[in-house]
Amino acid sequence: MTVFEPELLVAMVVVLAAALFMAIKFLRIIRSFRRSSQCSSDCGCNAEKK
Amino acid sequence: MEGPVALAQITIAFAGNPNAGKTTFFNALTGLRQKVANYPGVTVERKEGPWKISERSINVIDLPGLYSLDATSLDEQIASEIIRGVNDGAARPDAVVAIVDATNLERNLFLVTQLLELDIPVVVALTMMDVFESQQHSIDLLKLGRMLGTPVVAVHAKTGRGVEELATAVETALSTKREPLLLPFPEGDVTSSAIFARYAFISDVVQETVVHGDMPRHRLSERIDSVLTNRFFGLVILVAILLLVFQTIFTWSSLPMDLLEQGFGSAAEVVRTQLPPGILADLIADGIIAGVGGVVVFLPQILLLFFFISILEDSGYMARAAFLLDKLMSRVGLHGKAFLPLFSSFACAIPGIMATRTIEDRRDRFATIMIAPFMSCSARLPVYTLMIATFFAGQSALGFISVGALLMLAMYALGILVAIAAAFILKRTLLKAPPPPFLMELPPYRLPNLRNVVQNMITRAWLFLKRAGTVILAISIILWALTYFPRAGVTEVTIDPAATVEVSAAPEGEQLRQSFAGRLGHLIEPIIEPLGFDWKIGVALIASFAAREVLVSTLSIIYNVGKEDEESQSLIEAVRSAKRDDGSPTWTPLTALTLMVFFVLAMQCMSTLAVVRRETNSWRWPVFMMAYMTALAYFAALLTYQGGRLLGFS
Numbered sequence: 001m002t003v004f005e006p007e008l009l010v011a012m013v014v015v016l017a018a019a020l021f022m023a024i025k026f027l028r029i030i031r032s033f034r035r036s037s038q039c040s041s042d043c044g045c046n047a048e049k050k
Numbered sequence: 051m052e053g054p055v056a057l058a059q060i061t062i063a064f065a066g067n068p069n070a071g072k073t074t075f076f077n078a079l080t081g082l083r084q085k086v087a088n089y090p091g092v093t094v095e096r097k098e099g100p101w102k103i104s105e106r107s108i109n110v111i112d113l114p115g116l117y118s119l120d121a122t123s124l125d126e127q128i129a130s131e132i133i134r135g136v137n138d139g140a141a142r143p144d145a146v147v148a149i150v151d152a153t154n155l156e157r158n159l160f161l162v163t164q165l166l167e168l169d170i171p172v173v174v175a176l177t178m179m180d181v182f183e184s185q186q187h188s189i190d191l192l193k194l195g196r197m198l199g200t201p202v203v204a205v206h207a208k209t210g211r212g213v214e215e216l217a218t219a220v221e222t223a224l225s226t227k228r229e230p231l232l233l234p235f236p237e238g239d240v241t242s243s244a245i246f247a248r249y250a251f252i253s254d255v256v257q258e259t260v261v262h263g264d265m266p267r268h269r270l271s272e273r274i275d276s277v278l279t280n281r282f283f284g285l286v287i288l289v290a291i292l293l294l295v296f297q298t299i300f301t302w303s304s305l306p307m308d309l310l311e312q313g314f315g316s317a318a319e320v321v322r323t324q325l326p327p328g329i330l331a332d333l334i335a336d337g338i339i340a341g342v343g344g345v346v347v348f349l350p351q352i353l354l355l356f357f358f359i360s361i362l363e364d365s366g367y368m369a370r371a372a373f374l375l376d377k378l379m380s381r382v383g384l385h386g387k388a389f390l391p392l393f394s395s396f397a398c399a400i401p402g403i404m405a406t407r408t409i410e411d412r413r414d415r416f417a418t419i420m421i422a423p424f425m426s427c428s429a430r431l432p433v434y435t436l437m438i439a440t441f442f443a444g445q446s447a448l449g450f451i452s453v454g455a456l457l458m459l460a461m462y463a464l465g466i467l468v469a470i471a472a473a474f475i476l477k478r479t480l481l482k483a484p485p486p487p488f489l490m491e492l493p494p495y496r497l498p499n500l501r502n503v504v505q506n507m508i509t510r511a512w513l514f515l516k517r518a519g520t521v522i523l524a525i526s527i528i529l530w531a532l533t534y535f536p537r538a539g540v541t542e543v544t545i546d547p548a549a550t551v552e553v554s555a556a557p558e559g560e561q562l563r564q565s566f567a568g569r570l571g572h573l574i575e576p577i578i579e580p581l582g583f584d585w586k587i588g589v590a591l592i593a594s595f596a597a598r599e600v601l602v603s604t605l606s607i608i609y610n611v612g613k614e615d616e617e618s619q620s621l622i623e624a625v626r627s628a629k630r631d632d633g634s635p636t637w638t639p640l641t642a643l644t645l646m647v648f649f650v651l652a653m654q655c656m657s658t659l660a661v662v663r664r665e666t667n668s669w670r671w672p673v674f675m676m677a678y679m680t681a682l683a684y685f686a687a688l689l690t691y692q693g694g695r696l697l698g699f700s
Contacts, residue, residue, distance in 0.1 A: 007330045014333060018527035022596075025521070029660040 060108040061141065062101075062220060065133060065165065066149030067158050068115030071177035071207065073097075075149060076112040078207035096140070103217040111143060117157075119164045134168065145171035145224055147216070152182035152189065152204070155260065159252045166198060166231035171223035174202040175216055186263020194259040199231055271495055278370045279492075281377070288371055289459070295358045297455035299351055300438075306350040311620055314343030333530060336610040341526020344606030344621055345518050345599050348432040352514050353507050355431065359396070360506040364498035368393070373492060375466075382470050383477030383484075385414040392418065392469070395425035396462075397510065399658045403665055413481040417473050419665060420481075420675055423658055424469035426462045426650060428514070429598040433649050434461055436602055437642035440622045457646070465650045468682070517597075526603045529593055532567035533607060562586070562608060581648070581684070582641045582691040584630050595654045640699045644691040652683035 066072040080099025097112040113132060114125035128137065135142030148165055150158040165172045174195070176182075182189070195202040201219035205212035233251055278284050318335040325331040362368050372389045379388060387409045395402030402422045409415040426434075438454040445453040477483065538561040562568045570592060571585030578588050590604035602621070609624035628636040653659070653676045662672040 005328075007328050011329045011333045015527055015531040018524040021520070021524045022528065025524075026656075029656065 060145070060224065061111060061143045062108060062145045062147055063111045063113050063132060063143035064147050064149055065113045065129060065161070066115060067117055067151065067154070067161060070115070070149045070151040070154075070158055072115065072149040073112055075175065075177060075205060075207045076110060078210070079213070080110060101217075103221060108220075111140075116161065118161055133165065133170070142170070145173065145220060147220065148172055148174045150174055150176050151178045152176045152187075153178045153185070155189075155256055156249070156252050159255065160248060162198065163231060163233065163248055163251065166200060167233070169230055171220075171226075171228060172200045173216065173219045173223050174198065174200060175212070176202060176204045177207070179204045179206060179211075188261045188263070190259045194255065197255045197258060200228060274495065275370065275492060278367070279373050281374075284370070284374045288374060291362070291367075292459050292462070293451065293455050295355075295362075296458040297452050299354045299358070300435075300452060300454050300458075303350040303354055307347050310347040310349065311343075314339055314347065315620065317343070329534070332534065333527070336607055337527050337530025337534075338523065340606040340610045341530065341603035342518050342523050344602045345432055345522050346515070348435060348599075348602075349511060349514060351431055351435055352428055353511055355428065356397070356507050356510040357503060360503040361498045364496070364502055366493045366495045369492050378470065379473075382474040384417065384470075384473050385409050385411065388414070388418040392422060392425055395422040395427060398427050398429070399423045399425065399655065400661050403658065403661050406665070411483060413477075413483040416666060416671065417476045417481045419662055420476055420671070421469035421472050423653055423655065423675070423679065424465045424472065424651065426465045427598075427655075428510070429655070430461075430649050432599045432602045433594075434458055434646055436605075436621065436625070437646050440625045440637070441639040441642045457643075461646055461650050464647065468651060468686075472678075472682075521597060522600060522603055525593065525596055525600050526607060529567065529589075529600075529604055530607050532570075533562055533565045533589075535566060536564070537561070538564055567608075580692065581687045582638075582644055584636050586628070586636065587641075587645070591648075594649075596656055598649060598654050601649075638700045640691060640694040643694070644687045647690045648683045648687040650683075651679060651686050653679035 064072050064076050076097065076099070079101045099110055099112075100107040101110045102108075111132070113129040116126040116129045118126075119130045119133065131137035132140050132142065133146060146165055148162045150162060162172070162174060176189070176191070189204075191202045191204060201223060203212045203216045203219050205216055233248060278287060318339045321331055321335045321339065325334070359368075362371075372393065376386050376389055380386060388406070391402045391405040391409075393402075394405050399422050402425065403419050406415045406418045406422070409418060434457075438457055442453045442457055447453055447456060563572075567589045568585065571589040574588045574592065575585040578591065583591065586605075586608050589608060590601045593604040594601035605625065606621050609621065609628060625637050626635075630636050659672040659676060662675055663669060666672070
C-alpha cells in the first residue's frame with residue numbers, strides 16, 4: 001500500500017487547486033463564447049444591443 | 051416653403067453633433083411631455099415632444115447626434131435620412147434647428163453647412179454660450195447669420211435665454227424662402243478635398259465673426275501644434291519623447307526592482323530555513339515565490355509606464371501623436387477611429403479590441419481587431435525588461451542614449467510597423483474596403499491632472515497584482531509540478547542508457563530533463579532550435595501561450611528547480627549563467643533579441659483570443675489570428691537569429 005506523506009499530500013492539494021482554478025477559468029471563456037453566439041454577426045457589437 | 055404655415059401641423063427637428071447640448075435643450079423645451087419610441091425596425095431611440103410657439107404647439111423631434119450627413123453609424127444614418135426626407139418610417143420635418151456648441155464652433159458648423167445646402171428652413175441655436183463667454187470669447191451673431199444665410203440665436207437651456215428669439219426665428223424661417231448655400235465643390239462629394247473646402251469656408255466664417263479673448267494662448271497652442279504635428283519634426287519629437295520615457299523607466303525602476311527581488315529572495319531563504327527540506331519547501335520557494343515573485347518585481351516598471359502614458363494623455367500630447375500616426379494609418383487603409391483602440395492595446399489588447407466597437411464598418415473594425423495584439427502590451431514588458439537587463443544593461447549608444455531604451459523603443463516600433471503592414475495587406479485582400487473620411491479634434495494643451503495620473507497608476511497596479519495573485523500564481527504552481535514530477539530517482543531505470551550517460555554529465559538538469567515539462571520541451575526542441583532556443587526556453591515558450599509574462603515565471607522556476615544547491619539566485623544571474631547540454635551558454639545577446647522579436651509578434655494570450663471570438667462572433671478570426679501571428683513571429687525570429695549569425699553575432 002502506498003503511504004502518502006502529509007507534506008506530499010498538501011503539495012498535491014495545492015497543485016490540484018491551481019489546476020482546478022485554471023480549468024474553471026478556461027470553462028468560463030468557453031461559456032462566454034456560447035453566450036455570444038446567440039447574437040447575429042451583423043450587429044457588430046453584442047454589448048451595445050439594447 | 052412659401053407663405054405662412056399653420057403651426058399646429060408643423061414638425062421641427064433638432065439636429066446637431068453629439069454632446070452639443072441638443073437633448074438638454076430639447077428636454078428644457080418639452081419638459082415631461084415628450085414621447086420616447088424606436089424608429090421602425092431599429093433600436094435607435096425616437097424622442098419627440100410639443101413646444102409652444104405663439105400660444106400654439108408644434109411638434110419637436112430630437113434626432114440622434116450626428117457629425118455630418120454622410121454618416122455611417124446607424125444612429126447617424128437615421129438622423130441624416132430624416133433630414134433629407136428619405137426615411138421610410140418618419141416624415142421629413144418642416145424645419146431644422148441646428149444645435150451648435152459654441153465652444154466647438156468649427157467642428158459643429160461642418161454639419162450646419164451641409165444642412166444649409168438642403169432645401170429646408172434652418173435656424174442655428176448656439177449652446178454652451180456661458181462657457182464660451184467665460185473664456186473671454188465673443189461672437190457677432192448677426193454677422194454669423196448673414197454669412198451663413200440663416201438666423202443664429204444664442205440659447206441657454208437652464209435660464210431660458212434665447213428661447214423667445216428662437217421661436218420667432220423658427221416662425222420667420224418657416225414663412226420665408228431661403229437660398230441654399232452654395233460651396234465650390236460637387237454636391238455630395240465626401241472626399242478629403244471636399245472636406246477641406248468646407249472647412250476653408252467655415253474657417254473664414256469663424257475668423258470673421260469670433261473674437262478670441264485668449265488669443266495669445268490660442269496662438270501659442272497653434273505654434274506648438276505646427277511643430278508637434280509636423281511630418282518630420284513631429285516624428286523626431288515623438289521618438290525622442292518615447293526614448294526618454296523608456297530610459298527614465300529603466301533608470302528609475304532599477305532600485306525598487308532590486309529591492310523587490312531581494313525581498314522575494316529573502317522570502318525564499320526564510321522558507322528554506324524554516325521548513326524542513328522536501329516537497330513543500332520546494333513548492334513554496336521554487337514554485338510560488340519564484341513564479342509570482344519573478345513577475346511582481348516588474349511592478350515598478352508597469353507603474354512608471356502608466357505614469358508617463360497618463361501624463362502624455364492628460365497633457366494633450368497623445369492626441370498630437372495620434373494625428374501624426376493617423377496620416378500613416380489612413381494611407382494603409384485603416385479608419386482614423388482605429389487609433390484609440392490600437393493605443394489602448396499598449397496597455398492590454400482586450401480593452402483595445404472592445405474599443406473597436408466605435409468603428410462602424412465591419413471590415414474596418416475586423417482589420418483593427420486583427421492587428422491590435424501587435425501593439426506591445428504591458429504583459430510583454432517583463433519579458434523585454436528581463437532580456438534587456440540581462441544582456442544590454444549599462445550599454446549606451448552615442449555616449450548618452452541607453453541601448454536598453456533604444457531596444458525597447460525598437461520593439462514597440464516593430465509592433466506598430468508590422469501592424470501597419472498587416473493592415474495594408476488585410477485591407478487589400480480579406481477585408482477590402484475604402485477608408486471613410488475621418489475628422490480629428492485636437493484638445494487644448496493642459497497641465498496633467500495628478501489625481502487622474504495616480505488613479506490610472508493604481509488601477510493598472512491593481513490589475514497587474516490581481517493577475518499575479520491569480521492566473522500567474524496558478525500557472526506557476528502547475529508549471530512547478532510539471533518540472534518536479536516525475537522524480538528523477540523513481541524513473542531512472544526507464545531512461546535509455548545513452549540518455550543516462552548524458553544525464554550524469556549534467557547532474558543539475560537531471561530532474562528537469564526527465565520531468566513532464568522537460569519531455570515537452572524536448573518534444574518541441576527541433577522546431578525551436580533554428581531560433582537558437584533550447585528545450586528549457588521551449589518549456590517557457592509553451593507556458594507563455596497562456597499569458598506572456600508567464601515566460602518570466604517559468605524561467606524563474608526552471609532555473610531554480612534545475613539547481614542542485616538550495617541557494618536562490620536572481621533570475622538575471624540565472625539566465626546569464628544558464629548552460630546548454632554541451633556546456634555552451636544557453637543565452638546570448640542574439641538569443642535574447644530573437645526572443646524579444648518572437649514576443650512582439652506572437653499571439654500568446656488566451657484571453658485575447660476569447661475576446662476576438664466574442665467580438666467577431668466567429669471561430670474563423672481567432673484561429674486565423676493565432677495562425678498568422680504565430681507564423682509571422684516564428685519567421686521573424688528565425689530571420690533575426692540566422693541573420694544575426696550570418697552577420698557574425700553570437
